[in-house]
Amino acid sequence: MTTIELQQWRESFVERYLNKIDDMEISEELERAAKKIFSKRRTPRPCVIHSQEEMIAEVRKSVEDAREGRVTSSEDLDKEIETWF
Structure with a gap:
């Protein structure tokens, strides 16, 4: 519609x-x-993958990101989390 x-x-x-x-x-x-x-009514969370094709695409993208060094270290993540509180 x-x-x-x-x-x-x-x-x-x-x-x-x-x-x-x-x-x-x-x-x-x-x-x-x-x-x-x-x-x-529930709004789907943005992190929810709705189909097998989407899940496969996300895994492939994540593997590529890791190969290219597009990652967040645990130290950087800890620092980011601290800003949330």
């Missing part, structure tokens, strides 16, 4: 349902349901 299609769907949803709510109890129930739905 494109951004425009999503926007049109939202507008249609609001017109069909939300604009017709005339009871606070229904509004509160919808809000609770929406909160429950959104709390269950």
Whole structure:
């Protein structure tokens, strides 16, 4: 679904349902349901690899980085971690 299609769907949803709510109890129930739905949605962490192809590509890139000396020493990492606190 494109951004425009999503926007049109939202507008249609609001017109069909939300604009017709005339009871606070229904509004509160919808809000609770929406909160429950959104709390269950998880944003994938950026470090999560989603497919076997991506995992293989990341391993190959890491091996190449190590060969080329693009690494972080444990001492440098310790110093970096200290700045986090």
